Amino acid sequence: MxxxxxxxxxxxxxxxxxxxxxxxxxxxxxxxxxxxxxxxxxxxxDQPTGLALEQILTVWVKPTSKTLRLQPALTEVISRQLTAVRQIPGVEAADFVNQIPLRQGGSNWNIFERDRQDESNVDSVPYYYSSEQIFQVLGVQLITGRLLTQQDWGIDNILLTEKLAKQLFAEQNPVGKVTNNGTVVGVVSDFYSQRYASHPFYGQIIFGPLHRAEQGYQLIVRVAPGQSEAVRKQLAEVIRNAEPEIDIGTVLRMDENRDDVFRxxxxxxxxxxxxxxxxxxxxxxxxxxxxxxxxxxxxxxxxxxxxxxxxxxxxxxxxxxxxxxxxxxxxxxxxxxxxxxxxxxxxxxxxxxxxxxxxxxxxxxxxxxxxxxxxxxxxxxxxxxxxxxxxxx
Incomplete structure (x- = not known):
């Protein structure tokens, strides 16, 4: 036809x-x-995040007592909780952090090199307060300089992710550079930090105590391969046994946090x-x-x-x-x-x-x-x- x-x-x-x-x-x-x-x-x-998603557990914690949400009691509570968590079979490392990676938003600061604010300023960069086991938990690798240690606790020394360091200092060696947030002592491999930050892989790590926890804090735990479910079942109870006066959120694997971000x-x-x-x-x-x-x-x-x-x-x-x-x-x-x-x-x-x-x-x-x-x-x-x-x- x-x-x-x-x-x-x-x-x-x-x-x-x-x-x-x-x-x-x-x-x-x-x-x-x-x-x-x-x-x-x-x-x-499916994009690479720089994190071992199925080996990292996160849980939000908030002391119910106002006294426990302030220093010095807050540091003592966190210390007891981490000590108990690290004793769970299958746990490789655990630490506290003011916020976890792979979220929609969170705590951010701008950062710039001293004396070059106009040329180097980067807005909305996530920052992480934590301590020595955070690097093992996240699984980041040292690129240059050194990792933070207990001697850096409470001192204005910081670590930057690799992409952030290149944005701030281009091809210059970032170690020893002074920023508005502290002196750069090292650079670590990139990890997915926040979706709506200035760049998802920008991040700065600082060793120091949480001054208060009115909004709570996060415990982040790295487990051995294949042990995430076994540890997950025990985690909330172990944390509560270490300090009964707390509110505790749902224990999530990092890949579940990722799915929530892109929900x-x-x-x-x-x-x-x-x-x-x-x-x-x-x-x-x-x-x-x-x-x-x-x-x-x-x-x-x-x-x-x-x-x-x-x-x-x-x-x-x-x-x-x-x-x-x-x-x-x-x-x-x-x-x-x-x-x-x-x-x-x-x-x-x-x-x-x-x-x-x-x-x-x-x-x-x-x-x-x-x-x-x-x-x-x-x-x-x-x-x-x-x-x-x-x-x-």
Missing amino acids: SVFLIVKSLLRRKVVTALLLLQLAVTLGLVVNSLLLASAAKELV SEIGLATLLAVLSGLMLLVAMISAYSHAHFHALQMQKEVGIKRALGASKARVLLDVLSESWLTTAIGAGFGILVCYGLNISLAKVISIPAVPVWLPLLTMLLLLLCVTLATWYPARIATRISPATATKTL
Whole structure:
């Protein structure tokens, strides 16, 4: 059947055809952007963090007594808790910290090199108060200089992550440089610090006590491979036994913290993926209904063709050709829809731009779905007998 005759046939059913084209266009736009969001979410979740996610446990703790939330009692409480936690079988290291890595936000300072504030200032850099076992817990490696030790406790000496050091000092040796937050004594390997900081891998580590814990603090624990669940079951009870007057949060593995950070992207991608699947299913049902109804309406025309010698394969191709052309037109509008939807989503969430090949690949997927949906109605059309169809002439 020629394209002209197919278009003429479609125009005889303007409303039904228009609705089918709209459905196909919206389906393609939704599927394309769902695939982009799913890909972006997977990249976020799978990106290297510099942390042994399945070996690190975190738990929020807050003393219920106001006295215990202030110094010097606060340091004594934390010390008792850490001593007890480090004795749990399977625990390799444990420490306190004012905030944990891999979060949406937290405690930040700006940092700049003294005498070069205008040229070197970096805003919103996460800082971590902790002590000697933090490096073992995080698993960071020393890049240059030295690690902080107990002798640095309460002194204005700091460690920087590698990316932050390069941002502040470029190719210069950062060791010995004086910043507004203290003297740099070393640089450690990068780890994912905060999502909405000036850079996710910027961080500064300071040895010193927490002055108060009105908002609580975090205990962060590194366990031996395969021991995270066994330690998790004991951790809350051990901490509470060391100091009963506390509120304690849920014990989480670091990969669970990661999933929570990217929860909105993962949830939206999942939702759109489900909607896309439903839209494809509805498009297939609509294509089936459209083709089946049209095949019934074409009985006379098909009968004449069969009487004139048209083969079943030719009749099958004619019916499928109409579905293919309808899908191609709907997908053409769908390309415009997918770019428009992508621009709208980019205003509220992080989503990659639409690559040229993805709408074309999705068009092929849509064409395959429609072909499968219309195959049975097309087969019905091929079974029309010339004698039966020509009785109405």
